[in-house]
Amino acid sequence: MKRSRTVAALLLGGISPVLFACGDDGPEEATVYPSVEACTAEKPASDCAEAFAAAREEHLAGAPRFSSREACEAEMGDGACTPANEGVGSGTGNVFVPALVGFMIGRSLTGGYAQPVYFDRQGYARSGNTRIAETPLPPQRRDEIRQGSGGVASSSGSYYRPGSGNAGKSFSVTTSGRSAGFGSTGSSRGFSGS
Numbered sequence: 001m002k003r004s005r006t007v008a009a010l011l012l013g014g015i016s017p018v019l020f021a022c023g024d025d026g027p028e029e030a031t032v033y034p035s036v037e038a039c040t041a042e043k044p045a046s047d048c049a050e051a052f053a054a055a056r057e058e059h060l061a062g063a064p065r066f067s068s069r070e071a072c073e074a075e076m077g078d079g080a081c082t083p084a085n086e087g088v089g090s091g092t093g094n095v096f097v098p099a100l101v102g103f104m105i106g107r108s109l110t111g112g113y114a115q116p117v118y119f120d121r122q123g124y125a126r127s128g129n130t131r132i133a134e135t136p137l138p139p140q141r142r143d144e145i146r147q148g149s150g151g152v153a154s155s156s157g158s159y160y161r162p163g164s165g166n167a168g169k170s171f172s173v174t175t176s177g178r179s180a181g182f183g184s185t186g187s188s189r190g191f192s193g194s
Helices: 038-040 045-062 070-078 138-145
Strands: 019-020 027-033 080-086 096-100 100-107 113-117 126-127 172-174 188-193
Touching: 038 045, 045 100, 045 113, 070 080, 070 096, 070 138
Parallel strands: 019 172
Antiparallel strands: 019 027, 027 100, 080 096, 100 113, 113 126, 172 188
16 A cells, blocks of 8 residues: 655655655655656665666556557657556556656655656656646756756755756755645645755
């Protein structure tokens, strides 16, 4: 059974915390990484590899599925889809899912968790079938992230650009929505960069 979680911001481009509500447990922090390599700058390599594997598994299990690349790209954007071979016996064969552009690692009282991150055609960050960012990224930023050069979007519309002097800074978003599930859109109450 999944724990309920809400994320109101997406932060890509290295170590960037995201605060989100977790049922009645109050705000909780997650970190979004664009790659395992970015994660290993902050965490042990084995933890990063394990988290990425868990996020990838969750992505393949919960990402929207499309019967053709064209149908997937119509919703997710040009070049934003990859084939996902479904397991034998599923009867569906080859389907397409959005490309994984990052993964979130969080901590909770019951242990850590990892979630996949990708973009839709409008530039909103998503995990599973649900939008997790309030502000879409422009096409150029999405392309840079997909190509591995990072970037940040927050619910306030602030962006981090690699090499802009704010690398390694933390961004926090306080969310409301005690009963919203992880991946549900929660309302943002505040934003601060540190």
